[in-house]
Amino acid sequence: MGPAALDDQTGSTTGSDRPRRRRGRGRKIIGLLVAVALAGAAAAVTVRMLDRTGEPASAAAALPPATTQIAKETLEDTLEADGELGYGPATTAVNRKPGTITWLPDSGDTITRGRSLYRVDNDPVVLMYGSTPAYRDLRDGVEGRDVENLERNLSKLGYDGFTVDNEYTYATAAAVMEWQEDRGLEQTGVVELGRVVFADGKVRVDTLDAQVGQPASPGQKVLSYTGTTKVVTVRLDAEDQRLAKEKAKVSVTLPDGRTARGRVTEVATVIVPGEGNQDPETKIETLVTLDAKDRKKAAGLDNAAVDVTFTADKRENVLTVPIASLVALREGGFGVEIVEGATTRYVAVETGLFSGGRVEIEGEGLAEGMTVGTAAS
Structure with missing residues (x-):
């Protein structure tokens, strides 16, 4: 029994128009998702049947409407x-202490470890490096990663006499008092909540959300910062x-x-x-x-x-055909129609990467340069 043809449909699969997030032109889809490409292929080709031997039961009744050649090339699944x-994204510095804002940096300034991010009642709120945010008072007896953050910063700033670990000891408090003296702070040995701000590294001041002379209250946004x-x-x-x-x-x-x-x-x-x-x-x-x-x-x-x-993917030196050359087989899967003079035969194929209107194929006896049928343009 020869190949049974269903209705021919020709056309091409294109990405849907999407509004751009920051500019007024659409995104350009270069790579095609396999599922989308398969659906487009099924709609664009004539469905034929192979018998169980993998060969057509009779010669093709007519040559395909158009032909192309199997090519060897590199396919990439890309998206622009x-x-x-x-x-990058900005982080907001939220004030924790009541008072009056007495100093702010300028937008675009770079703040490094140990420097003032801003001042409240002329006391500095200090930038230190660390991945755990400050969320409590740090004092003798407390333990945690925030303690380790503080101790590592103190060590980098030149203070010593303690072990950098997750335990806040009397030795840590002694180093803190020395640091407090150098920064003009009351020497309590306690780093109260709101005295330091931990960031991943040095920061660039992005925007200012407060003004010098403005009352400061806990929870108030003071400024935002980014990486450098x-x-x-x-x-x-x-x-x-x-x-x-x-x-x-x-x-x-x-x-x-x-x-x-x-x-x-x-x-x-x-x-x-x-x-x-x-x-x-x-x-x-x-x-x-x-x-x-x-x-x-x-x-x-x-x-x-x-x-x-x-x-997302790159396939080098693979055999490819236009997606419209795929033939949906009655027994399942896809194939291509090989054109040999005035006759044709069908070869089942395994599909690989779909990209730019072409598809990677593998099949018995297939080679670069072979002529295959395709839908008319």
Whole structure:
């Protein structure tokens, strides 16, 4: 029994238009998800049948409407998305002590370990490095990672006589009193809540939320800060999460057209509020750090719109055909129609990566340069 043809449908699969997050043009989908590509292929080709031997039961009644050749090439599953070059998400410094704000840094200032982030009643609120936020008074007898943070900073600032661990001892208190004396603070040996702010490293002041002379109260926003290394922030749709892998390499196209290399350094799920009556959206927020050799290319660019190309998969030197050359087989799976002069035969194939309208294929006897049928353009 010969191949049984169903209705022919021709066309192409394209990504749906999406509004850009920061600029007024759509995202460009370069790579195709396998599921989407399969659906597009099924809609774009004529469905035929192979018998159980893998050979057609009779010669093809007619040649396919168009032909192409099997090619050997490199396929990449890529996505180009909008990004913003800046200093990454900002963190808010919240005041913990009552009084009056008597000093603030300028926006853009860099604050390092042991320096004042701001002052209340002329007493410094000091920046120290650490991953655990300050959340309590630190005094003799308490234990925890925040204690270790404090002790490590004191050691880096030149104070000694104690062991850097998670225990606040009398020796720790003695070092704290020496530090308090040097900073013009009352020598209590206790680091009260609100005296230090822990950050991952040195910070860049982003915005000021308070003014000098303004009353300060616990819970009040004083300023926001970021890191000091320029990064690219990209918000991807949830279905593109496969591209957002830490340490994954990316390519960044700068506003002047130059390309910089980068690497994904942080991935987080965020909820973006909807505009108007729209529902909130779940996005994958990805931070990309430029390679050290390419950071000079971004000098002088702040809050710049860039394009970021992610690569989820890459297949080198594989056999490929247009997606429209796939034939859906009655016995299941896909095949291609090999054209040999005035006759054709069908070969079942295993599909691999889909990209740019083409698909990777493997099948018995297939080789580069063979002619295969495809849907008419």
